[in-house]
Amino acid sequence: MSRIGKAPITVPAGVTVQFADNKVSVKGPKGQLTKEFRPEIAFKQEGDSITVLRKSEDRMVRSLHGLSRTLLANMVKGVSVGFDKTLEIVGVGYRASMDGKKLVMQLGYSHSVEIDAPEGITIAVGKGNVITVSGADKQAVGDMSSFIRGKRPPEVYKGKGVKYQGEYIRRKAGKAAGKKK
Numbered sequence: 001m002s003r004i005g006k007a008p009i010t011v012p013a014g015v016t017v018q019f020a021d022n023k024v025s026v027k028g029p030k031g032q033l034t035k036e037f038r039p040e041i042a043f044k045q046e047g048d049s050i051t052v053l054r055k056s057e058d059r060m061v062r063s064l065h066g067l068s069r070t071l072l073a074n075m076v077k078g079v080s081v082g083f084d085k086t087l088e089i090v091g092v093g094y095r096a097s098m099d100g101k102k103l104v105m106q107l108g109y110s111h112s113v114e115i116d117a118p119e120g121i122t123i124a125v126g127k128g129n130v131i132t133v134s135g136a137d138k139q140a141v142g143d144m145s146s147f148i149r150g151k152r153p154p155e156v157y158k159g160k161g162v163k164y165q166g167e168y169i170r171r172k173a174g175k176a177a178g179k180k181k
Contacts, residue, residue, distance in 0.1 A: 005065035008049040009073045012080045017050060019043050024072060028079030031120060031136040035075060041068045050076075074138045084134035085145040091160035094152075096125045103131070107152040107162070115148060130165070 011017055015028040024043065025034045037043075040061040042053040052069040054061045077083070089096055089105070096105045103115040103123050117123045121135040121144050131148065135141045145164070154161035156172045163169060 003066075005052055005054070005069045007069065008051050009069065009076055011045075011048045011050060011076055013048075015076060015080050017045065017076065019045070024075070026072075026075045026079050028076075028136075030079050030082045033075045033079055033136060035071065037068050037071075038064055040064060043072070078136040078138055082134055082136055083138045083141045084132055085141055086165035087131040087133070087145060087148055087162055088165050089129035089131070089162050090154065091158075094160065094162075095129055096131055098123070098125050103148070105148075105151065105162075108160075109152075113151050115151075118144065131162075 012028075015026065018025045018027075022039050022041075023034060023036050025032065040055050040058075041064055042055055044051045044053055050072065052065065052072065054065045074083075089107075091108065094105075094107055096103060098104070099114075101117050101123075103117065103125070105113045105115075107113055115123075118140065120137060121133060121140055123144075124132045124134070126132060133141055133145045133148065135144075149162045149164065152161045154163040154167075154169045156170065157174055159169050159171060
C-alpha cells in the first residue's frame, strides 16, 4: 500500500470539505477549491481527518492513490494557509513594479513586459526586485511563477535574469577562461 496514500489528512478549524460523487470541494479562509477525482478513488471523513481509499488493487489505481491524497492535502493547505513562491530579478537596469494588479518588468528588452494576474493569484513586488506570487491553488501559483521566470530566464555567463529565490545558477566560464597565452 502507498505510504503517502494511507497517511490521513488533518482538516484545520475553519476549513470545510464536501464530497459529492467524485467531486471534492474545499472551502476555507483563503478561498474555495474544487477538483474532480478519478472514480477509482474514495474518500472517508471521520471528524477532522480524511482518509483516501482505493476501490481496487490494479496497478493504475495504486499509482493514483498517493497522487490523490497529495492533491487533496494541497487543497486543504491552500485554503487554510496558502502557497507562495518568491522570485528575484538580477541584473543592472532590471526591475519590477506593480501598476494596479498588473506586474510591469523592465528586463533589458526595448519594451516593458506586462503580466496580468489571473483570478485567485496575487502578485506583490517587494524591496530589492523581489516578486512574490501567492494564492490558494498550488499548481496555479507554480504556473504563474514559471511564466514570469520564462520572460527572462537566468543566463549562465553573468547570472542575469529572473530566478526563484534560493535557486542556484551554475555559472560557465566565458571565452577568456579558455584562452591560452
